[in-house]
Amino acid sequence: MTTNSGFLLDQVTVTRGETRLLDAVSAHLPVGHCTAVVGPSGAGKSTLLRLLNRLDDPGSGQILLDGIPISDLDVLDLRRRVGLVAQQPVLLTDRVAGDLRLGQPTLGDHRMCELLERVGLPAGFAQRRTSELSGGEAQRVCLARALAVEPEVLLLDEPTSGLDGVSSGVIVEAARDHVAAGGTVVLVSHDLAVVRGIADTVLVLEHGHLIAHGHPDEIDYLEAGR
Numbered sequence: 519m520t521t522n523s524g525f526l527l528d529q530v531t532v533t534r535g536e537t538r539l540l541d542a543v544s545a546h547l548p549v550g551h552c553t554a555v556v557g558p559s560g561a562g563k564s565t566l567l568r569l570l571n572r573l574d575d576p577g578s579g580q581i582l583l584d585g586i587p588i589s590d591l592d593v594l595d596l597r598r599r600v601g602l603v604a605q606q607p608v609l610l611t612d613r614v615a616g617d618l619r620l621g622q623p624t625l626g627d628h629r630m631c632e633l634l635e636r637v638g639l640p641a642g643f644a645q646r647r648t649s650e651l652s653g654g655e656a657q658r659v660c661l662a663r664a665l666a667v668e669p670e671v672l673l674l675d676e677p678t679s680g681l682d683g684v685s686s687g688v689i690v691e692a693a694r695d696h697v698a699a700g701g702t703v704v705l706v707s708h709d710l711a712v713v714r715g716i717a718d719t720v721l722v723l724e725h726g727h728l729i730a731h732g733h734p735d736e737i738d739y740l741e742a743g744r
């Protein structure tokens with residue numbers, strides 16, 4: 519691993535109308551780590567996450583992945599390497615199995631069962647209608663769908679919101695497993711217990727500004743939630 523490995527944000531600014539959603543944010547999100555992005559509602563956390571797989575582009579500044587500007591990468595290749603699990607789960611096919619095979623059409627039944635188990639759902643879930651799932655079940659299927667592509671980086675936007683303690687624990691375990699296997703996780707969460715449980719590094723955003731960046735033990739914002 520070189521010091522350039524992972525994401526490097528260099529003076530990244532996003533503006534909508536008169537408002538700066540992100541203002542000159544610079545940070546390194548190292549490979550093989552879990553970086554959590556925290557801060558009050560509206561601080562720009564989801565905006566930052568969406569830049570990392572180019573659902574949006576910054577107005578100015580640059581984002582590098584392993585030393586290469588992501589704007590120079592093929593966007594579909596980038597999205598296979600960098601999977602996003604969005605805050606609002608969106609399922610795109612009729613059955614869970616269909617969604618799990620979206621990015622991985624050759625996905626076999628055995629692997630599908632493993633993925634479902636990894637997010638705390640039984641194997642029989644593959645045949646469930648996506649329209650009949652609870653919000654928390656849909657969220658876990660979205661995570662399994664992202665994992666099916668075996669991305670290097672998992673972007674998780676509030677992955678435990680709406681889940682009970684047991685289901686949250688399953689998601690946290692899946693994120694930890696991803697990091698333990700050498701992958702990278704970028705997590706946006708208001709659940710500071712989850713953040714303390716899995717993050718190696720924390721970024722604190724407020725009104726689009728990066729106001730703190732460091733190890734969870736050094737971040738006052740996490741103390742406030744104890």
Ligand SMILES: Nc1ncnc2c1ncn2[C@@H]1O[C@H](COP(=O)(O)OP(=O)(O)OP(=O)(O)O)[C@@H](O)[C@H]1O
Nearest residue numbers: 534537539557558559560561562563564565566708
């Ligand atoms: N396309 C847009 N046009 C104008 N304003 C936007 C747009 N997208 C987001 N915003 C605003 O930018 C700010 C940051 O939004 P963002 O979703 O990044 O916040 P967040 O920190 O993830 O908040 P939350 O914790 O509530 O999910 C918010 O005030 C939001 O209303």
